[in-house]
Structure formats: C-alpha cells, structure tokens
Amino acid sequence: MSRIIYLDHAATTPVDKRVFEKMKPYFTELFANPATRWTSSISKKVDEAVEEARKNVAVLINALPEEIVFTSGGTESDNAALKGVAFANKDKGNEIITTPTEHEAVLKSVESLQDFGFVIKYVPVDRKGFVDPDDVKKLITSKTILVSVIHANNEIGTIEPVREIGAICKERNVLFHTDAVQTIAHLPVDVEQMNIDLLSLSSHKFYGPKGVGALYIRKDVPIVPYMNGGGQERGFRSGTLNTTGIIGLGEAAKLGKKEQKQRENSIAEFRDIFLAKILEEIPAVYLNGPEGDRRLPGNISIIIQGIRNEPLLVALNEKGIIAGGGSACSAGKKNPSHVLQAIGVPEEDLFSVIRITIGKDNKKEDIDFIVENIKETTNQLRALSPFWEG
Numbered sequence: 579m580s581r582i583i584y585l586d587h588a589a590t591t592p593v594d595k596r597v598f599e600k601m602k603p604y605f606t607e608l609f610a611n612p613a614t615r616w617t618s619s620i621s622k623k624v625d626e627a628v629e630e631a632r633k634n635v636a637v638l639i640n641a642l643p644e645e646i647v648f649t650s651g652g653t654e655s656d657n658a659a660l661k662g663v664a665f666a667n668k669d670k671g672n673e674i675i676t677t678p679t680e681h682e683a684v685l686k687s688v689e690s691l692q693d694f695g696f697v698i699k700y701v702p703v704d705r706k707g708f709v710d711p712d713d714v715k716k717l718i719t720s721k722t723i724l725v726s727v728i729h730a731n732n733e734i735g736t737i738e739p740v741r742e743i744g745a746i747c748k749e750r751n752v753l754f755h756t757d758a759v760q761t762i763a764h765l766p767v768d769v770e771q772m773n774i775d776l777l778s779l780s781s782h783k784f785y786g787p788k789g790v791g792a793l794y795i796r797k798d799v800p801i802v803p804y805m806n807g808g809g810q811e812r813g814f815r816s817g818t819l820n821t822t823g824i825i826g827l828g829e830a831a832k833l834g835k836k837e838q839k840q841r842e843n844s845i846a847e848f849r850d851i852f853l854a855k856i857l858e859e860i861p862a863v864y865l866n867g868p869e870g871d872r873r874l875p876g877n878i879s880i881i882i883q884g885i886r887n888e889p890l891l892v893a894l895n896e897k898g899i900i901a902g903g904g905s906a907c908s909a910g911k912k913n914p915s916h917v918l919q920a921i922g923v924p925e926e927d928l929f930s931v932i933r934i935t936i937g938k939d940n941k942k943e944d945i946d947f948i949v950e951n952i953k954e955t956t957n958q959l960r961a962l963s964p965f966w967e968g
C-alpha cells in the first residue's frame with residue numbers, strides 16, 4: 579500500500595502496537611469469562627487483567643478503581659451518565675444545564691430526557707466556543723440537578739474552563755459531568771482538582787481499540803443503572819465484559835499516562851507550524867476556535883473560503899492524505915455542523931470546513947507536502963467555483 583498520512587485522529591486513532599500485543603492472548607488462550615473467577619484459574623487470570631486495566635484508567639484521571647465502570651465507548655458513557663443521574667435525582671429537581679456545542683451523544687441524550695419532564699437549559703458559547711463559568715452560575719436554580727460541559731470540543735478544539743465550572747457546581751451542590759473523550763491521554767485530567775463527579779472517556783481516541791470506554795462515577799453519586807441483567811460492574815452495567823477491549827483500554831491508559839506530556843508537546847508543535855504555514859500560503863483561510871494553550875494540541879479546524887470540503891477531502895485522499903470534515907461522529911450527515919453554527923460561522927462558510935487532527939506518529943517533515951497539496955487543490959476548486967471571486 580502506498581504511504582498514507584493520516585490526519586483524522588479526532589475521529590479515531592490506530593491501535594498502538596504495544597496495546598495490540600497486550601490484548602492478543604485474551605482472544606485465544608485467556609478467553610475465559612472473568613465472572614467465573616472463583617472456580618476457574620483462567621478466569622482468575624482474566625479477572626486480574628481486567629482489574630489491572632481498571633486501575634490504569636483510574637490512575638490516568640486520579641480516581642479510585644471502584645469509581646470506574648467499563649462501557650462500550652463515549653456514546654454509552656454519556657447516555658449512562660446523563661440518563662442515570664437524571665432519573666436518580668428527579669425528586670430533587672428537573673433542570674439540566676449543558677452547552678449547544680456538545681457531542682451528539684450528550685445533546686440527543688438530554689433531548690430524550692425532555693419527554694420525561696426534564697427541562698434543558700443551554701449555556702451560550704462565544705465566537706471561539708468558550709463557555710463563561712459565570713453564565714453557568716446564572717442558570718443554576720434550586721431545581722438544577724446536573725451540569726454537563728464538554729472538556730474539549732471534538733470539532734473546533736476549544737478547551738472549556740471545566741475546573742471553574744466544576745467548582746461552581748460543587749459550591750451549589752449540583753452534579754457535574756464532563757465528556758472528556760477528546761482530552762483523555764492528550765491533556766492532564768484530574769477529577770479531584772477539576773471537581774468532576776462523572777466523566778466519559780473512549781479508548782479509540784487514544785490508541786486503544788474501538789467499542790470500549792469507561793464512565794467515571796464519583797463514589798456516592800446517586801445514579802440508576804440503565805443496563806440490567808447479570809449484575810456485572812457492581813450492578814451498574816450488566817453484560818459479559820468485553821475483556822480484550824478493556825485490557826486494550828487499560829494498556830492505552832497506562833501508555834497515555836506515561837507519554838502524555840511528550841505527545842502533547844510534539845503534537846502542539848506540529849499544529850502551530852502547520853497552522854502558520856497554511857495561513858501564510860493560502861488566502862481567505864481562517865481558524866475556528868481559539869489559538870494556543872486553550873486549544874486541543876492536535877486540532878486544526880479551518881474554513882477555506884470559496885470551496886466545499888468534500889471535493890478537497892476526496893482529492894487529498896487520492897494523494898494519501900486523510901483529513902476530516904467538521905466531525906466524524908455523525909455518520910455521513912450532510913447537515914451543517916451545529917458547533918460551527920453555535921459559534922456564529924457565517925452560513926456561506928459552513929461547508930468549507932476542514933478538520934486536521936494530528937496524532938503522535940505524524941511527522942513534521944510532512945507538513946510542506948500536506949500544505950502544498952491543500953493549496954493546489956484549493957486553487958483548482960476555487961478556479962471552478964461560482965462563489966469565489968478572489
């Protein structure tokens with residue numbers, strides 16, 4: 579296969595070879611069900627590996643192992659957190675606060691709760707996608723039971739002031755959930771320091787396998803289980819454990835903890851060089867979201883005015899460069915991005931977005947080649963475009 583430059587790490591990451599090696603024996607000789615650990619020595623070994631993974635995930639976010647529940651990924655964790663907390667606390671109040679720039683897993687979950695009498699309040703975001711913690715404070719009433727604010731936006735990379743929002747929630751005795759799917763192992767996350775009660779994470783965003791994730795639930799948070807059955811995961815999430823996936827997630831968490839700073843630095847350096855170059859080389863290009871430290875290290879979301887993103891992405895793909903449109907998570911939708919709309923990107927630019935998300939194995943030596951290809955295709959598309967008068 580010819581060389582591929584993969585630049586869509588916010589959509590998913592490759593499984594790290596070390597993670598894959600760790601998982602392998604659990605597909606074959608160590609296949610047993612950890613639930614039968616009292617009677618079977620293979621099960622006991624698998625159970626120990628699962629608990630080791632739980633510890634690694636807990637250490638990564640400064641939680642206790644018993645506060646980690648394994649799930650099938652970010653979507654399930656978000657659903658479980660929001661619905662579980664809403665139903666467990668409905669006697670206390672019916673108001674939930676969130677933002678218009680959440681991932682669909684949060685937005686659709688809270689929308690579904692409206693049918694059960696819950697009222698959803700949306701805290702506004704500014705032109706860069708930031709929530710003002712004071713606006714959260716203003717929306718909290720005696721009926722508020724939960725606030726959910728994404729840690730960093732998957733489309734535009736804005737890192738929200740989660741710690742300040744968590745402190746406000748703690749002071750007002752309101753539970754606080756964050757979707758940290760894009761930040762785990764990419765930025766330091768500490769649930770204690772950040773006053774987080776519930777946190778969603780997903781393995782495939784940090785070099786682990788797909789279809790597995792975790793929900794952190796602080797001890798004593800009132801929450802109802804939504805998946806009933808055999809009582810696995812301390813009764814919160816029934817179903818035979820995805821042992822290989824969990825073991826992969828645990829290994830990815832361990833490596834993520836060890837290598838986080840180094841990855842963050844080299845990825846942010848790639849981002850800054852790339853961004854400077856693309857803004858210099860191509861006219862009428864602008865960045866969505868903030869610059870610098872308040873942006874995810876690996877995220878570049880730009881509007882290239884006067885073109886549509888699909889032909890550009892297809893042409894780049896032909897050259898072996900894989901980048902993204904706004905977001906990958908809403909399976910082939912043609913609607914404009916709700917995030918770009920919420921931050922006020924003009925209507926005519928909504929389909930001109932490309933998202934480049936950098937990973938630990940991208941090479942700075944490739945930047946010139948990538949920018950050259952984007953420039954060449956942009957020039958060709960603009961020459962054909964009835965909307966481009968440059």
Ligand SMILES: Cc1ncc(COP(=O)(O)O)c(C=O)c1O
Nearest residue numbers: 651652653681683732759780907
């Ligand atoms: C911020 C955010 N939350 C949730 C999800 C969903 O995670 P999963 O793919 O593991 O269901 C994604 C996936 O892209 C995401 O970026």
